[in-house]
Amino acid sequence: MKKIFVLLAISILGLHVKSQNLSLKSYPIVGEDFPEHNFPEFTNYPTRFANTKDFLGKWLILDVWGYSCSACIASFPRMDSLAAKFKDSVQVIMVGATNPGYGNVKKITATTKNLYKHLEEVYHLKFTVAYDSTFFVKYNVGALPQIFVINPEGKIVAKTVHIDDAQVIQLLHGKTPEFEKSFSKDETKASNYKSELPLLTSGRSANGGNDTSYIYRSMLVPYSDEMPYGKTIDLRKATSFQPENGKLEIFQCRIPSLYRLAYFGLDNWDTWNKEFYAKKSKDLILRFKDSSSLQEKIKNNVEYAYSLQLPKGKRNIADYMIAMQTDLGRVFNCKARIQNEYATVLKLETEDKKKVDKHISDSNLTPDIINDYDHILFINQKMDIICGVLTNALHLDYPLINDAGIDNNLTLNIKANMFNLEEVYRALSKLGFKITKTMVEMQTIVLTD
Numbered sequence: 001m002k003k004i005f006v007l008l009a010i011s012i013l014g015l016h017v018k019s020q021n022l023s024l025k026s027y028p029i030v031g032e033d034f035p036e037h038n039f040p041e042f043t044n045y046p047t048r049f050a051n052t053k054d055f056l057g058k059w060l061i062l063d064v065w066g067y068s069c070s071a072c073i074a075s076f077p078r079m080d081s082l083a084a085k086f087k088d089s090v091q092v093i094m095v096g097a098t099n100p101g102y103g104n105v106k107k108i109t110a111t112t113k114n115l116y117k118h119l120e121e122v123y124h125l126k127f128t129v130a131y132d133s134t135f136f137v138k139y140n141v142g143a144l145p146q147i148f149v150i151n152p153e154g155k156i157v158a159k160t161v162h163i164d165d166a167q168v169i170q171l172l173h174g175k176t177p178e179f180e181k182s183f184s185k186d187e188t189k190a191s192n193y194k195s196e197l198p199l200l201t202s203g204r205s206a207n208g209g210n211d212t213s214y215i216y217r218s219m220l221v222p223y224s225d226e227m228p229y230g231k232t233i234d235l236r237k238a239t240s241f242q243p244e245n246g247k248l249e250i251f252q253c254r255i256p257s258l259y260r261l262a263y264f265g266l267d268n269w270d271t272w273n274k275e276f277y278a279k280k281s282k283d284l285i286l287r288f289k290d291s292s293s294l295q296e297k298i299k300n301n302v303e304y305a306y307s308l309q310l311p312k313g314k315r316n317i318a319d320y321m322i323a324m325q326t327d328l329g330r331v332f333n334c335k336a337r338i339q340n341e342y343a344t345v346l347k348l349e350t351e352d353k354k355k356v357d358k359h360i361s362d363s364n365l366t367p368d369i370i371n372d373y374d375h376i377l378f379i380n381q382k383m384d385i386i387c388g389v390l391t392n393a394l395h396l397d398y399p400l401i402n403d404a405g406i407d408n409n410l411t412l413n414i415k416a417n418m419f420n421l422e423e424v425y426r427a428l429s430k431l432g433f434k435i436t437k438t439m440v441e442m443q444t445i446v447l448t449d
Contacts, residue, residue: 027140027184033154035139039095043116043129050130055091057152059171061163064095064135067112067373069144070395073419076123078164083127086168092127097141099133109133115373118417142185149179159183181225190228199227199249199307215311218327223303227251230303235265235317246310248320252303255294255332256284259445262324263338265317271388271400278399281343281444288334288449334447341444346396347403347436348387348428355432356404361411373419378412386412393418401440404433 028034037052063079065072076094083092096116098109109131116129135141149158149171160179167177183189197203199219201211223230230252250258253267260282261267269276286295308327310319329335350356361380369389370377376393378386387402394400412431416423425435 026186027142028148028156028159030156030159032156034148034150034156037135037138039093039130039132041131042093043131044126045093045128045130052150052154056154059090059150059152061090061092062095062130062148062150063092064097064132064141066097066100066136066144067108067115070419071144073115073119075145076119076125080123080125080127082163082165082168085165086172089172090168093130094127095130095132095135097136098131100136100141105133111373118374119419122417122420140184140186142183142187146182146184147179190226193226193228195228198247198309199305214309217307217309218323219307220327220331221305223252223305227305232268233261233266235261235320246312246315248306248308248310250304250306253306254301254303255298256282258304258306258324258328259284259336259447262321262328263336263445264443265321271391278345278401278440279442281341281442283343283444285341285444285446286334287446291334291447294332294334294447332447334449336445336447338443339446340441341446342439343442343444344398345438345440345442346398346400347438348383348390348400349434349436350404350406350432351429351434352432355430356406356410357432359410359412359431361409363409365411367409371418374417375413375415376418378410378414380409380411382409386410390414390424394421394424398437400435 034052039050042048042050061079061083063072063075079092079094083090096112098112099105100108113131116125119125145161147158147160147163148156149160149163151157157176158179159182161182162180167179170177198212198217200221203210203212205211228251230250233248233250235248250261250267253261257267264276264280266273266276268282269280271277284298306324306327308320308323310323325336363380365380367381368377368379369381369385370379371389371393376389378389383402383404383406387400390396391400414424414427414431416427418424428434
């Protein structure tokens with residue numbers, strides 16, 4: 001059986017860095033050789049140094065991660081299991097990006113190494129780790145996660161966001177698994193897509209006339225990599241689409257998002273949106289007889305592109321929403337309505353007021369938030385801000401509501417691994433708080449026959 005070398009390159013979310021040239025392009029390209037690269041420092045590997053050419057003739061997994069990347073950290077146990085399962089044919093290397101093109105390199109290097117040491121103890125990790133100060137910038141790493149799959153001849157066969165046991169097995173048997181595509185930072189996605197034209201039109205003569213000569217059109221099609229990236233659409237804001245010509249186009253959109261846009265006018269929201277957060281549920285409730293097909297699509301995160309063009313005089317928010325509602329009802333063969341339903345939420349509550357009172361802030365302190373993997377320091381902050389930052393930092397499955405009953409600003413230092421909820425809960429308890437799970441009524445989209 002052939003040995004496998006898969007190169008996973010993972011970036012730091014939201015970072016923008018200056019790239020170096022790689023032959024004619026500034027990023028690795030599928031079908032081309034991956035450039036020769038030296039890895040300067042290893043943990044859990046027979047030698048301290050290695051070069052990509054040392055792995056020619058086999059496949060390998062190189063997972064380049066950053067200390068601020070929660071998706072990277074979440075993948076550690078899975079990647080460790082994969083490394084152990086295929087240890088005779090797969091070499092896994094997790095590359096810590098110690099210089100992602102920003103900040104103090106010395107501090108980032110120390111933070112990266114300290115975080116891995118902590119996670120190694122928590123998860124009993126055995127996979128190989130490399131610390132690298134050049135990979136992130138040199139190879140134009142983009143958004144998290146990014147994976148390069150390199151064959152035994154050194155060619156890139158895929159750039160993706162995820163790899164699992166089943167895909168490795170297919171590679172071992174000489175097959176080409178289906179990977180979700182990812183793109184380098186400077187790599188243009190859908191470069192041939194013309195935004196001035198409606199989806200799947202060319203502006204040329206077609207069967208019976210020009211293929212853009214219609215007055216009204218709606219279209220729902222599977223999303224493809226030839227289309228642009230998706231973005232949040234807010235029908236209440238004309239800047240998020242093109243109401244001047246009646247065109248609304250949505251890309252990379254899943255079924256719950258389509259319904260949220262059609263019935264709430266907004267496809268996604270976060271903790272800072274007080275009009276929606278913890279008042280409107282992002283989940284769909286399915287209450288019709290044959291919902292298995294739709295449930296399967298939702299479970300598998302099937303993505304769509306939707307194009308809608310309305311005639312003049314029919315281009316206000318209500319017109320777009322009604323048209324979308326009609327289309328979704330026809331496509332998925334069900335009715336939808338908004339009604340109050342109980343949904344699960346988390347509440348941040350005061351557990352020990354005496355402890356909490358000790359953290360009432362000096363009003364002269366300059367408000368600040370210092371967020372790191374092993375602590376969050378809130379200086380002179382309101383409870384609503386503390387709740388919102390915790391929601392984003394902890395990537396909670398449910399909305400977190402401020403129910404602490406504290407009007408004063410607080411200065412809190414939550415000392416815990418932000419990737420470990422149990423540690424965070426214990427740290428909050430020491431400060432006089434607790435997080436409890438409960439049910440509250442929220443506006444919810446319910447699908448029926």
